[in-house]
Each structure stands twice: as structure tokens, then as C-alpha cells.
Amino acid sequence: MMGLTTIDGGEICFQCILLKEASMKSKILLFGVKAIFLVAILCWSAELRGQSKETIEGAKKEGKVIFYTSLTIHEIDQIAIPFTKKYPFVKVEPFRGNSEQLLQKITIEERAGRPQHDVAQFNAFEAWQLQKLGLLQRYKSPEAKNYSDIYKDPEGYWTVIYANYLVLGYNPKLVKEEELPKKWEDLLLPKWKGDKLGMDRDEGVWYGGLAFAWGKEKADKFMRALALQDPTIRKGHTLIATFLSSGEFPLGLVYAHRVEELKQKGASIDWVPLDPIVVTPNLIAMGKNASHPNAARLLIDFCLSKEGQTILQQQQYRTPASPDIPPISPKMDPKKLKLFLADKRVADQYDRFAKDYYDLFVKGKPE
Known part of the structure; x- marks a missing residue:
């Protein structure tokens, strides 16, 4: 193998030097290819997510x-x-x-x-x-x-x-399953009169949803009769669910997902799917x-x-x-529930439903 003698008597191998240079160039080229490939992958994955x-x-x-x-x-x-x-x-x-x-x-x-x-x-x-x-x-x-x-x-x-499912919640410690309402009209029974039902002070959406699901005449009649049951009025569905689980009242109009959350945390609360569930x-x-x-x-x-x-x-x-x-719960599977989406029809008449609800359930009542 040809070499060059150094001052101290050592020998430099030109062939080894060439091999090392070729190896270094190959590594640099490979690194460049990998970098280009990585950039391409990132761009490709971004486009897969729909982002250009x-x-x-x-x-x-x-x-x-x-x-x-x-x-x-x-x-x-x-x-x-x-x-x-x-x-x-x-x-x-x-x-x-x-x-x-x-x-x-x-x-x-x-x-x-x-x-x-x-x-x-x-x-x-x-x-x-x-x-x-x-x-x-x-x-x-x-x-x-x-x-x-x-x-x-x-x-x-x-x-x-x-989506929020507005449902009838209950406290299992206060209400047996066989005693639960089977339809919304069951809330008009004498046993549910007088602070037995917790409701939000603003339920115009629920009123409007029932009006379009049932027809205005039936919904108006139901709401007037329900107001005569003297439900407890509070502000906020989460607050109502919390009070319901603590036993302040046996029934409450609440969001299903909040009930499921409280159940997961061990609270005494559940809900029943009445027809329709306003969404x-x-x-x-x-x-x-x-x-x-x-x-x-x-x-x-x-x-x-x-x-x-x-x-x-x-x-x-x-x-x-x-x-x-x-x-989060199989009980909330929309395929198994009778849902009514509060759509733009309800939104367009929301002010009227909100006022009618307020006049029936809130106006003149103690806070």
C-alpha cells in the first residue's frame, strides 16, 4: 500500500484517507436525505389532517x-x-x-x-x-x-x-326507580307539588323545544300547570345538579353530562330519559x-x-x-334516545319563550 513517510517516521495511507472522505460524504448525503424525508413526512401529515x-x-x-x-x-x-x-x-x-x-x-x-x-x-x-x-x-x-x-x-x-341533553335528574336516595315519572306530564302529579323539582330561572330553550316538538298549545298548557306545582327556582344547571345530589330536592331539570360527571365522582344522582329530550x-x-x-x-x-x-x-x-x-355513558347513546334539537326555529322565537317562562316561573316569586 502506497504511503508517505512523515518527519517522525510514520506513514500516511492515501487510500485510507480517500476511504474516510468517501465515508464522510456518504454520511452527509444520508443525513440530508433523512432530513428531506422528515420534512416531507411532516408536510404530508399536516395535509392529512386537512391543514395545508x-x-x-x-x-x-x-x-x-x-x-x-x-x-x-x-x-x-x-x-x-x-x-x-x-x-x-x-x-x-x-x-x-x-x-x-x-x-x-x-x-x-x-x-x-x-x-x-x-x-x-x-x-x-x-x-x-x-x-x-x-x-x-x-x-x-x-x-x-x-x-x-x-x-x-x-x-x-x-x-x-x-350537545347538551336537558333531562330529568333525580336523587336515588329520595326517589325509588318505580316512582320516577315516565313522561313529562307525570311531573303534574300531586306528589311532585311544592319544592320537589329544581329548575333554572331561564328555561326558554326548553319551553321552545317542547313547543315545536309537541305543538304550542300542548306545551303552553303543560307549562302553566307545571308552574302551579311551585318548583324551586335556581340559577345554573350545574348548581341544580349539585343541590339535587345533596338532597335539597328529589327531582331537577339538569344536563345529562353533568349528572354522569357527578355519578363518576360518587354523588347520589341519576337521570331518566323522558320523551322528548330537548338538545x-x-x-x-x-x-x-x-x-x-x-x-x-x-x-x-x-x-x-x-x-x-x-x-x-x-x-x-x-x-x-x-x-x-x-x-361517556352508553345511556347517552343518541340512537337510543328521543331527541329534539333546539334549532333556529326555537332561536328565532326565543325571546317570546323566555318571557313566557319568566312570567310563569320567576316573576313575582321570591329569589
């Missing part, structure tokens, strides 16, 4: 998304933390309020010429008001392609993220003047994806809109 390269790059430049939501602070974290883990280049800046507060804030900001929100998520009735006012932007999320048509706007202005949808939508539209698309897609819907189901006990995610 332009959306990803745009979201990186925007850096944040402003999220107006009616979720609790804890529930916001349950969404935001895994979202930012998946998209570390997007910071979620939430603003929390109830649906009425969020509607008011958005409309005031719009009139002032300073729109803030990118994504809005709250009760459908308020979200539909935003649509009427022209304050929503079209976005058909690819994650919602398998959703029921009744759960998404045909023009793409909104998508249902989860109130909760929507997610993009603001018309979103400052961070690409980041908004990513957040909406995440909330409607299998991962986001699973968080709603497993961590928040909600009823996901996705047909691919089962409810």
Missing part, C-alpha cells in the same frame, strides 16, 4: 389565536395545553364568559371597529345571532366531514362542537375579521378532530358532536 402548508406557515407567522369561549378555565386548559403541544408556534389567548356576555362583547367590539376574537365557542343561540349580524366567517373544517348535516351550517359559518347545541366558529385566521383554522380543526372531541368526552364528560366518538 400555507395554513401551517401562516399560523407560524401569526403566533397566536384569540379564543372567546364559555368553557370553564379548567376546561380551556384541557383544550389549550394539548393544542399548543401539537402546535408550539401558536399561543392560545382565551377570554372566558357566558354566552350572553360573549355575544355582547363581540358586538360592542365590532361597533367600535376593534374586533378582537379569532374563534368563538358558545351556545348556538348566541352564535346564530352573530351569523345574523354578519360577524362570522365561512370555514368548512375537514375534521367535520363526517358530522351530521344538522350539526353544521351548509354554508360553513359554524359547526356544533358538543341545545354548542357551536364553534371563526370571527369575520379574525386577525389570526390560519391559527383560528388550526384551533377549530383541533376541537372538531378525534383528539379534541375525545377530550370533551373523557375529560369534560360532554356529549361530542363527532359521530366517531361515543358518549
Whole structure:
């Protein structure tokens, strides 16, 4: 083997040097191929999730998304933390309020010429008001392609993220199963008169849902008779469920998912599926003047994806809109229940139903 003698008598092998250089070039080439392949995989996976390269790059430049939501602070974290883990280049800046507060804030900001929100998520009735006012932007999320048509706007202005089932809850320690009402009209029996039923002070949606499900005449007659039963009026379905489980009253008009959550925690509470169950949808939508539209698309897609819907189901006990995610309890399977979705017909006449309900159940009554 040819070599070169060094000053100290050692020998350099030119062939070895050439082999080492070839090996180094091969490693560099292999590293470059791997890097290109990894980038391709990342881009491909992003496109599989329905997010184009332009959306990803745009979201990186925007850096944040402003999220107006009616979720609790804890529930916001349950969404935001895994979202930012998946998209570390997007910071979620939430603003929390109830649906009425969020509607008011958005409309005031719009009139002032300073729109803030990118994504809005709250009760459908308020979200539909935003649509009427022209304050929503079209976005058909690819994650919602398998959703029921009744759960998404045909023009793409909104998508249902989860649904609330308004049901009759009861305390098993106070009511035996055989004594439970079998239909809503059973609440008019004498044994349920006088602080036996807990109800929210604002049940205009329930009133409207029954009016369209039964017919207005039957619903009006039922509500007048139910008011004469002197139910206990409280503010908030979660509060009613809590009082119900503690034994303050034997029956309560509550959300099924809250009952299931309390049951999981060992509370004395359950619910019975009467016909019909009025369902109130909760929507997610993009603001018309979103400052961070690409980041908004990513957040909406995440909330409607299998991962986001699973968080709603497993961590928040909600009823996901996705047909691919089962409810937290088999008892809440929509295929086994007689549901009535409180849709835009109810929303259009909501003020009248809310006033009629207030006049019957709240007006002139002690707080």
C-alpha cells in the first residue's frame, strides 16, 4: 500500500484517507436525505389532517389565536395545553364568559371597529345571532366531514362542537326507580307539588323545544300547570345538579353530562330519559375579521378532530358532536334516545319563550 513517510517516521495511507472522505460524504448525503424525508413526512401529515402548508406557515407567522369561549378555565386548559403541544408556534389567548356576555362583547367590539376574537365557542343561540349580524366567517373544517348535516351550517359559518341533553335528574336516595315519572306530564302529579323539582330561572330553550316538538298549545298548557306545582327556582344547571345530589330536592331539570360527571365522582344522582329530550347545541366558529385566521383554522380543526372531541368526552364528560366518538355513558347513546334539537326555529322565537317562562316561573316569586 502506497504511503508517505512523515518527519517522525510514520506513514500516511492515501487510500485510507480517500476511504474516510468517501465515508464522510456518504454520511452527509444520508443525513440530508433523512432530513428531506422528515420534512416531507411532516408536510404530508399536516395535509392529512386537512391543514395545508400555507395554513401551517401562516399560523407560524401569526403566533397566536384569540379564543372567546364559555368553557370553564379548567376546561380551556384541557383544550389549550394539548393544542399548543401539537402546535408550539401558536399561543392560545382565551377570554372566558357566558354566552350572553360573549355575544355582547363581540358586538360592542365590532361597533367600535376593534374586533378582537379569532374563534368563538358558545351556545348556538348566541352564535346564530352573530351569523345574523354578519360577524362570522365561512370555514368548512375537514375534521367535520363526517358530522351530521344538522350539526353544521351548509354554508360553513359554524359547526356544533358538543350537545347538551336537558333531562330529568333525580336523587336515588329520595326517589325509588318505580316512582320516577315516565313522561313529562307525570311531573303534574300531586306528589311532585311544592319544592320537589329544581329548575333554572331561564328555561326558554326548553319551553321552545317542547313547543315545536309537541305543538304550542300542548306545551303552553303543560307549562302553566307545571308552574302551579311551585318548583324551586335556581340559577345554573350545574348548581341544580349539585343541590339535587345533596338532597335539597328529589327531582331537577339538569344536563345529562353533568349528572354522569357527578355519578363518576360518587354523588347520589341519576337521570331518566323522558320523551322528548330537548338538545341545545354548542357551536364553534371563526370571527369575520379574525386577525389570526390560519391559527383560528388550526384551533377549530383541533376541537372538531378525534383528539379534541375525545377530550370533551373523557375529560369534560360532554356529549361530542363527532359521530366517531361515543358518549361517556352508553345511556347517552343518541340512537337510543328521543331527541329534539333546539334549532333556529326555537332561536328565532326565543325571546317570546323566555318571557313566557319568566312570567310563569320567576316573576313575582321570591329569589
